[in-house]
Amino acid sequence: GLGELGLQVSTGLAMMIGLERLHERSHSVIHDWTSRIFGLMAFVSIVFGLLIRENPMMTGEPVGGIVLNYLLLGYAIPAALAGILARVIKTTRPQAFYITAAVTSIVLMLVYLTFEVRTIYHGSVLKGGFMSDAEDYTYSAVWLAFGVALLAAGILLKSQPARLASAAVVILTIAKVFLHDLAGVQGIFRALSFIGLGLVLMGIGWLYQRLLFPPRPPGNAQTAGPSPAA
Numbered sequence: 001g002l003g004e005l006g007l008q009v010s011t012g013l014a015m016m017i018g019l020e021r022l023h024e025r026s027h028s029v030i031h032d033w034t035s036r037i038f039g040l041m042a043f044v045s046i047v048f049g050l051l052i053r054e055n056p057m058m059t060g061e062p063v064g065g066i067v068l069n070y071l072l073l074g075y076a077i078p079a080a081l082a083g084i085l086a087r088v089i090k091t092t093r094p095q096a097f098y099i100t101a102a103v104t105s106i107v108l109m110l111v112y113l114t115f116e117v118r119t120i121y122h123g124s125v126l127k128g129g130f131m132s133d134a135e136d137y138t139y140s141a142v143w144l145a146f147g148v149a150l151l152a153a154g155i156l157l158k159s160q161p162a163r164l165a166s167a168a169v170v171i172l173t174i175a176k177v178f179l180h181d182l183a184g185v186q187g188i189f190r191a192l193s194f195i196g197l198g199l200v201l202m203g204i205g206w207l208y209q210r211l212l213f214p215p216r217p218p219g220n221a222q223t224a225g226p227s228p229a230a
Contacts, residue, residue: 001061002054005045006074012042013081020088039085039097042078046104050074056115060127063119071115079108086161099161106150106165113142137189140181143173144200151204170204173197 019035022028054074056063063070082105090098118126121135147169154162174197181193 001070002050002056002059002063002074003070005049005054006070006078009042009045009050009078010073010081012038012045013078013085016042017081017085017088020085020092024092043100043104046078046108050078050108051111056126057118058127060125062124063115063126064124066116066119069119069124071112071119075108075112075115079105079112082108102161102165106169110143110146110169113146114139117142133185133189136181136185137193140173140177140193141196143169143176144196147173148200148204170200 016035016038019031019038023031023035052058054061056070082101086098086101086105089101115126117135117138121132121138122129147166150162150166150169153159154164154166177193177197181190185193
């Protein structure tokens with residue numbers, strides 16, 4: 001089931017994190033390849049197990065309560081561990097390993113947040129059911145909040161990949177608002193989608209301008225004079 005597979009994936013990711021730490025000190029071939037094997041098994045289990053075979057939107061299996069549920073075990077905890085793993089291997093593994101771990105973490109967290117919203121509106125069984133305008137709007141709001149959280153983490157940690165991930169999530173939300181909400185959401189929720197998106201984009205622009213590209217003090221500007229003749 002989803003909960004058991006999530007715990008197995010979390011165990012594999014935790015083992016890989018520990019083995020990576022050991023490999024940094026020992027440079028052992030055994031630690032190196034054991035870590036790679038655990039990482040490959042976890043990644044395959046995530047893609048073909050958590051996202052496909054045990055996906056509650058496909059199986060229709062109950063996920064439990066709103067907060068303490070199988071979604072926490074299947075997606076949230078593995079997402080956090082994949083994010084930690086990305087930080088651990090950032091400078092010790094090839095860039096492809098780091099990007100894979102970071103993207104996996106973001107995808108799992110986005111899936112978790114999406115399924116949590118569906119749990120709030122549909123209860124324990126996520127498969128089927130009518131999606132109301134309120135639920136549709138909540139997806140947009142939660143995705144935008146996640147994008148802003150990634151941006152804040154990227155600024156605080158001075159992490160360019162986190163900022164790029166934030167841009168990807170915001171672009172995904174923009175596409176949803178313009179391609180889906182414009183036609184599918186009606187009434188006040190349709191207006192709230194566009195108002196919320198506009199305010200968030202303005203806030204992101206302000207953050208980039210103030211924190212990432214601060215204005216230079218006028219005293220630092222130096223006028224370069226002509227070069228003296230040789």
